[in-house]
Amino acid sequence: xxxxxxxxxxxxxxxxxxxxxxxxxxxxxKFTTIFDKATSHLFERIAERRPDGSGGMRDDGMCCLxxxxxxxxxxxxxxxxxxxxxxxxxxxxxxxCKNGSAGRNVFIANSHLSFPGDDDARINDxxxxxxAGIILEALTKASxxxxxxxxxxxxxxxxxxxxDFNSNSCGGAASLLESSPYNFVNCASATAQQMLTxxxxxxNIGVTHCDHLGNKVSVDHIFLxxxxxxxxxxxxxxxxxxxxxxxxxAALAFxxxxxxxxxxxxxxxxDILIEGKTVLSDHxxxxxxxxxxxxxxxxxxxxxxxINVTMPLDPLEPAWGxxx
Numbered sequence: 001x002x003x004x005x006x007x008x009x010x011x012x013x014x015x016x017x018x019x020x021x022x023x024x025x026x027x028x029x030k031f032t033t034i035f036d037k038a039t040s041h042l043f044e045r046i047a048e049r050r051p052d053g054s055g056g057m058r059d060d061g062m063c064c065l066x067x068x069x070x071x072x073x074x075x076x077x078x079x080x081x082x083x084x085x086x087x088x089x090x091x092x093x094x095x096x097c098k099n100g101s102a103g104r105n106v107f108i109a110n111s112h113l114s115f116p117g118d119d120d121a122r123i124n125d126x127x128x129x130x131x132a133g134i135i136l137e138a139l140t141k142a143s144x145x146x147x148x149x150x151x152x153x154x155x156x157x158x159x160x161x162x163x164d165f166n167s168n169s170c171g172g173a174a175s176l177l178e179s180s181p182y183n184f185v186n187c188a189s190a191t192a193q194q195m196l197t198x199x200x201x202x203x204n205i206g207v208t209h210c211d212h213l214g215n216k217v218s219v220d221h222i223f224l225x226x227x228x229x230x231x232x233x234x235x236x237x238x239x240x241x242x243x244x245x246x247x248x249x250a251a252l253a254f255x256x257x258x259x260x261x262x263x264x265x266x267x268x269x270x271d272i273l274i275e276g277k278t279v280l281s282d283h284x285x286x287x288x289x290x291x292x293x294x295x296x297x298x299x300x301x302x303x304x305x306x307i308n309v310t311m312p313l314d315p316l317e318p319a320w321g322x323x324x
Contacts, residue, residue: 017287018070019093023112023164025063043067048079050087062089062110062163071096072106080138082131083114088163090142104156104294105146109139111163113173115211128165129172135161136182143227158292159184162222164209164283169221177223183252184223187288190255191267208269209283220286222267226257263291 025047026032036045043065049057066074072093079087089110095103113131116124139159146157161184165173169186177184208220255264266289 016067017065018067018072019106019108020065021089021108021110021162022063022065023110024060026060028059039065041068044074046074046077046091048077048087048089050079050085051081053084058085062087062112064089064091064108064110066093073103075105078142080134082111082134086112086114086131088112088135088138090138092142092146101294104158104292105143106158106160107139107143107146108159109135109161109163111135111161111165113164113166115166125167125172128167129176132161132165132173132176136177156226156228158224158290159227160222160224162224162286163220165219165221168218174221174223182225184225185252185255185257185264187222187224187255187264187267188286190253190264207284208286220269220283222286222288224257224264224288224290226262228258261291261293265289265291 020043027047027049039045045063045065047061047063049059049061052058062079064074064077066072073096075092075094077089077091079089082088089108091108091110093106093108095106097103111132113128114124116128118124118127139161143157143159161177165171167173169189174186176182178186207216208218210216257263266287268287270285270287
């Protein structure tokens with residue numbers, strides 16, 4: 001599965017992407033007509049407006065594109081208010097399965113945190129962390145509501161939070177998502193860890209945006225985690241979960257999400273080309289490739305195949321965490 005977070009200028013040239021997430025989407029009729037003419041044969045589009053703070057709606061918002069012939073199909077979209085005039089788009093997609101099996105779900109929070117406009121950096125950091133917490137709660141709620149409605153005894157899903165954080169990977173918002181018990185994995189950091197291990201050199205996704213003040217910053221992030229609800233066993237009429245203790249560990253930091261090979265394998269920042277020239281205008285596209293193999297009933301995996309890729313740095317820690 002390929003996840004792309006892109007500016008609209010590159011949409012037409014990213015037809016292999018299963019998901020494309022956009023902030024600052026404009027609802028202007030002329031714009032949407034031109035956009036749909038170039039992309040509607042490739043992608044299904046769903047967008048959410050943001051409020052103007054006085055009871056009305058603004059002309060902009062957020063947009064999610066799902067490739068019509070891709071690995072996922074769109075289920076639904078909604079929004080959560082993160083500030084007087086800011087929202088996050090909460091999207092549910094489901095795997096397309098050709099063999100009749102039930103498709104696993106992907107829950108996405110398309111995010112745009114507030115600009116750090118206060119002179120006190122601590123205030124900016126705290127505000128963005130609060131917004132990230134609201135988004136995290138909304139995404140968790142959407143996933144939990146699906147679980148209550150489904151009859152599937154074993155439920156596995158990907159949860160993704162991404163977009164313009166208006167802060168770097170060391171900020172309060174990013175740190176909250178990566179902290180226990182949430183255990184989201186920063187895709188760029190995981191890829192960097194993999195490269196450091198393989199080639200011994202520094203890796204940095206670099207500048208993704210030149211803001212309106214002229215600052216060159218790295219603020220566009222993709223975070224994800226694998227969520228699994230294990231089958232429950234009834235004891236004395238009560239359901240008992242067999243899930244393990246939630247732990248943050250080295251395997252997660254390297255992008256390994258479970259024992260069957262689910263992994264973040266490639267994250268990069270692309271250039272924007274206009275008439276053959278590279279420009280830094282607005283945000284550069286950040287892309288991630290995710291491996292998410294299925295386990296077929298009665299199929300077994302040789303654990304030795306994964307010993308080198310899931311062994312944590314501390315042998316006393318579990319190789320990965322399970323997030324309920």
